[in-house]
Amino acid sequence: MSFKIFFRRAKKSTFLKLGICGFLILLMLLFIAYPLMPYDWAGIDFANKNLAPFKDMKHIFGCDSLGRDILTRCLYGGRISLLLSISVVVFSVVIGTLLGLTAGMFGGWADIIIMRITEIVMSVPGLMLALCVVAVLGVNFTNLIIVMLITSWTGYCRLVRGQVMAIRNSEYVKASTVLGAKRFSIMVKQILPNCVTPIIIQASQNLGSVILMESGMSYLGCGVPLPTPAWGSMISDGRQYLTVAPWITIVPGIFLMFTVLSFNFLGDGLRDCLDPKNKN
Amino acid sequence: MRIVKYILRRIGFMAVTLLGVSIIAFALVRIAPGNPVELLLPEDATEEQINAMEERMGLNDPVLVQYFKYIGQVLKGDLGYSYRLNKSVSQLIAERLLQTAKLAVITLVWSTIFAIVLGILAGINRGKGIDVFSMMFSLVGQSVAPVWLALMMILLFSVKLGWLPTNGSSGWQCMIMPSLCNGLAQAVLVARLTRTGMADVLSEDYITATRARGISKMKVYSKYALKNALLPVVTIIGARIGHLLAGSAVIESIFVWPGMGQLLTQAIGQRDLQLVQSLLLVSAFMISLANLLVDILYTFVDPRIQLT
Amino acid sequence: MEELIKIKDLFVEYRVGGVVSNALNGLNLTINKGEALGLVGESGAGKTTTALSILQLLPQDVGFITNGDITYHGESVLTKTDKEMGDIRGAKISMVFQNPLTSLNPVFTVGEQIEMVLHRHNPKLNKNELKKRAGDLLEMVGIARYRLADYPHQFSGGMRQRVGIAAALACTPELLIADEPTTALDVTIQAQILELMKKLQHEISTSLVMITHNLGIISELCEKVAVMYAGQVIEYGTVKEVFTKTAHWYTYGLLNAMPKLSGERERLVSIPGSVVNSENLPSGCKFHPRCAHCTERCKTETPPLVNMSETHQVACWEARKA
Numbered sequence: 001m002s003f004k005i006f007f008r009r010a011k012k013s014t015f016l017k018l019g020i021c022g023f024l025i026l027l028m029l030l031f032i033a034y035p036l037m038p039y040d041w042a043g044i045d046f047a048n049k050n051l052a053p054f055k056d057m058k059h060i061f062g063c064d065s066l067g068r069d070i071l072t073r074c075l076y077g078g079r080i081s082l083l084l085s086i087s088v089v090v091f092s093v094v095i096g097t098l099l100g101l102t103a104g105m106f107g108g109w110a111d112i113i114i115m116r117i118t119e120i121v122m123s124v125p126g127l128m129l130a131l132c133v134v135a136v137l138g139v140n141f142t143n144l145i146i147v148m149l150i151t152s153w154t155g156y157c158r159l160v161r162g163q164v165m166a167i168r169n170s171e172y173v174k175a176s177t178v179l180g181a182k183r184f185s186i187m188v189k190q191i192l193p194n195c196v197t198p199i200i201i202q203a204s205q206n207l208g209s210v211i212l213m214e215s216g217m218s219y220l221g222c223g224v225p226l227p228t229p230a231w232g233s234m235i236s237d238g239r240q241y242l243t244v245a246p247w248i249t250i251v252p253g254i255f256l257m258f259t260v261l262s263f264n265f266l267g268d269g270l271r272d273c274l275d276p277k278n279k280n
Numbered sequence: 281m282r283i284v285k286y287i288l289r290r291i292g293f294m295a296v297t298l299l300g301v302s303i304i305a306f307a308l309v310r311i312a313p314g315n316p317v318e319l320l321l322p323e324d325a326t327e328e329q330i331n332a333m334e335e336r337m338g339l340n341d342p343v344l345v346q347y348f349k350y351i352g353q354v355l356k357g358d359l360g361y362s363y364r365l366n367k368s369v370s371q372l373i374a375e376r377l378l379q380t381a382k383l384a385v386i387t388l389v390w391s392t393i394f395a396i397v398l399g400i401l402a403g404i405n406r407g408k409g410i411d412v413f414s415m416m417f418s419l420v421g422q423s424v425a426p427v428w429l430a431l432m433m434i435l436l437f438s439v440k441l442g443w444l445p446t447n448g449s450s451g452w453q454c455m456i457m458p459s460l461c462n463g464l465a466q467a468v469l470v471a472r473l474t475r476t477g478m479a480d481v482l483s484e485d486y487i488t489a490t491r492a493r494g495i496s497k498m499k500v501y502s503k504y505a506l507k508n509a510l511l512p513v514v515t516i517i518g519a520r521i522g523h524l525l526a527g528s529a530v531i532e533s534i535f536v537w538p539g540m541g542q543l544l545t546q547a548i549g550q551r552d553l554q555l556v557q558s559l560l561l562v563s564a565f566m567i568s569l570a571n572l573l574v575d576i577l578y579t580f581v582d583p584r585i586q587l588t
Numbered sequence: 589m590e591e592l593i594k595i596k597d598l599f600v601e602y603r604v605g606g607v608v609s610n611a612l613n614g615l616n617l618t619i620n621k622g623e624a625l626g627l628v629g630e631s632g633a634g635k636t637t638t639a640l641s642i643l644q645l646l647p648q649d650v651g652f653i654t655n656g657d658i659t660y661h662g663e664s665v666l667t668k669t670d671k672e673m674g675d676i677r678g679a680k681i682s683m684v685f686q687n688p689l690t691s692l693n694p695v696f697t698v699g700e701q702i703e704m705v706l707h708r709h710n711p712k713l714n715k716n717e718l719k720k721r722a723g724d725l726l727e728m729v730g731i732a733r734y735r736l737a738d739y740p741h742q743f744s745g746g747m748r749q750r751v752g753i754a755a756a757l758a759c760t761p762e763l764l765i766a767d768e769p770t771t772a773l774d775v776t777i778q779a780q781i782l783e784l785m786k787k788l789q790h791e792i793s794t795s796l797v798m799i800t801h802n803l804g805i806i807s808e809l810c811e812k813v814a815v816m817y818a819g820q821v822i823e824y825g826t827v828k829e830v831f832t833k834t835a836h837w838y839t840y841g842l843l844n845a846m847p848k849l850s851g852e853r854e855r856l857v858s859i860p861g862s863v864v865n866s867e868n869l870p871s872g873c874k875f876h877p878r879c880a881h882c883t884e885r886c887k888t889e890t891p892p893l894v895n896m897s898e899t900h901q902v903a904c905w906e907a908r909k910a
Contacts, residue, residue: 120300253428260423494678
């Protein structure tokens with residue numbers, strides 16, 4: 001796919017535009033606005049305990065049960081959530097692609113074993129598997145990444161293997177083999193470019209799903225360990241104060257939704273623009 | 281004959297998968313820091329209980345022997361005893377599965393009907409209002425954290441309006457919010473799939489051909505395109521049944537619904553690894569079984585399917 | 589001869605994502621009762637669009653008739669309701685599609701698909717009668733009756749096209765539109781299908797519109813031929829006149845681009861340039877950028893169809909004299 005076609009389609013795709021805007025706004029908030037915030041994310045101030053939003057414009061989204069500024073915490077928490085999801089996705093892509101390539105290229109036992117493993121992982125609900133492993137390994141940031149990695153590499157592995165299989169049997173690989181080219185080198189040259197598009201699409205949606213999963217794990221006490229705020233842990237922290245100070249829960253949830261929505265827009269937009277089968 | 285061979289092959293695959301899950305479940309207890317016997321027993325366990333458990337697990341045997349012992353017990357249907365909850369694990373799971381199943385049925389019914397109707401309408405009226413609505417519904421539905429959605433519903437329906445109870449398991453009112461939260465992801469998935477399925481099918485040559493034979497639009501939508509569009513949807517719904525029966529740990533914990541998911545969080549919270557092990561196995565079994573049944577069913581409903 | 593279908597000055601546009609392409613640009617065509625008409629032209633000349641316009645099956649929200657009229661037995665089809673059109677489609681006018689692999693629904697048996705047409709237009713028939721009629725139709729196109737219960741993927745391409753023909757002829761229509769029915773098939777199968785269509789056309793005495801870009805098929809099957817270019821008929825007449833007294837330079841180019849099996853070997857001549865871009869049509873005669881005989885007038889004024897003889901018309905300012 002040439003960049004020209006991509007840009008022509010990108011100009012028409014509302015989803016892609018929304019996704020990119022959302023993502024840029026997010027980056028600006030997290031990396032430009034956060035350092036300018038006058039508060040410390042851990043700064044306790046009992047004078048402002050459970051302060052409602054918009055009452056005091058110094059604390060525009062209010063304060064939590066310890067009087068900490070919610071906006072500051074959301075922005076800092078966003079960095080944590082984003083760091084977590086980006087690390088998980090990057091590692092998943094690398095591991096999934098390598099295993100998928102191995103399975104597809106070598107076939108035989110390598111293929112059987114790798115595909116059985118993906119099936120085993122997929123036969124247990126992701127959150128359940130993650131909880132079990134965290135329960136055993138203990139809660140910390142690295143373990144959290146490992147656990148989410150375990151549940152999310154399978155998608156990439158299957159995707160890459162599928163591409164390899166399709167290309168192995170395609171006319172042009174056969175044709176180039178007939179012309180005397182080395183089968184292996186052709187496949188490597190052909191496969192990776194063919195995989196990039198679907199991987200990008202899946203990764204952009206995976207970014208959002210990791211953030212969602214973190215929120216579930218936080219609620220069950222297996223998320224980002226306290227006192228570090230991540231969106232998920234902030235939401236579950238707020239549940240005790242749902243009746244007196246609902247904003248403690250509402251605000252991080254909105255940040256989370258905005259972010260995941262941006263990633264989903266990005267994913268759908270990229271699909272529209274990158275899919276070679278899409279004619280317009 | 282081909283179908284029998286296919287089914288046998290699939291059952292073989294399923295056995296391999298479950299074997300893999302059993303290895304994970306087995307390893308979980310051995311990897312966990314601390315003495316496995318103490319992990320499986322309450323802190324105030326008697327000497328007798330400890331001896332009995334050591335005997336049961338055969339900790340002095342080689343690991344492989346221990347594993348086969350474990351598998352042997354599982355195959356006999358003996359999933360062990362939860363000392364923390366003072367009940368046999370099989371009995372506990374049976375009780376909780378029933379509760380989760382209740383929720384799963386309701387969730388499945390509303391989400392399937394809602395999503396298929398929405399998906400069909402959107403697929404037929406591409407680019408129109410209903411399509412935009414379904415797209416927005418899908419995107420937002422995919423982006424909301426279930427925890428947050430559940431808390432917001434409690435805030436609105438229980439705290440502000442006082443219509444629904446926040447938790448409990450008595451009466452149908454208690455099931456509304458958990459099934460709404462559980463079903464959202466499901467509905468999003470099915471609606472998206474139905475929409476694309478319908479839209480793709482409607483642009484096929486054979487639909488134009490059907491129309492060229494004088495068949496009305498309504499008849500095409502309700503019969504000749506619907507069957508094609510819904511075939512892939514059936515697979516997804518079927519595959520999701522297993523997941524629904526495994527329960528949602530988050531939603532069940534929030535609404536204190538005494539099902540499989542809540543049992544899991546309970547077990548993890550109390551470090552009741554015996555129970556965790558079994559829940560993992562049972563969930564994997566249900567999910568694989570659901571997938572197997574759907575695949576077999578599919579070979580009957582879709583004439584094109586090639587048995588491999 | 590009685591007029592069955594008359595298309596007058598028809599304009600059709602396809603609008604996709606803000607791009608408008610002009611598929612038909614003032615098409616005039618008459619189809620008479622009992623007559624076999626060939627419709628030729630390169631891909632994109634608007635042949636299939638013409639067929640779909642007659643049946644009022646242009647893709648919804650994409651294809652629009654912007655001007656002109658199509659009459660069937662003197663009545664405009666544009667003003668008919670979908671219900672009325674439904675009574676015509678499949679019963680009075682039916683169509684065989686280009687690709688037999690994609691024009692049968694894969695999840696219904698061929699029996700169900702043939703019975704569906706029969707039932708639509710003969711609602712009184714019961715299950716057994718439907719089944720019997722469908723079986724008769726299959727036998728008519730040379731397929732054993734017991735295969736009614738089979739699914740399309742169990743048939744070869746040629747067999748599927750036979751099923752398509754059976755379904756199209758199920759209600760003995762007055763007009764059969766065949767949209768390149770053999771393009772997707774092997775050469776030997778092509779001949780069989782053409783033979784079958786020729787035979788059935790005479791048996792049922794239906795009119796035929798044969799859409800193709802194969803001039804051989806036209807001379808084999810048709811009495812009249814209409815040559816299309818850029819959504820217009822540029823030459824029309826009896827097959828004999830059009831092929832021997834070719835008047836339009838485009839038709840002449842088409843004929844010269846076809847290899848001859850007999851006689852002395854000649855050099856094939858291709859028509860220079862490429863098919864007209866329907867999103868950006870040239871002014872005047874749509875063929876002028878590719879025509880060696882183009883004059884200033886050709887670039888500005890669109891030539892009308894004029895009579896060369898009673899049965900031969902051409903739209904060209906510099907018509908070739910044969």
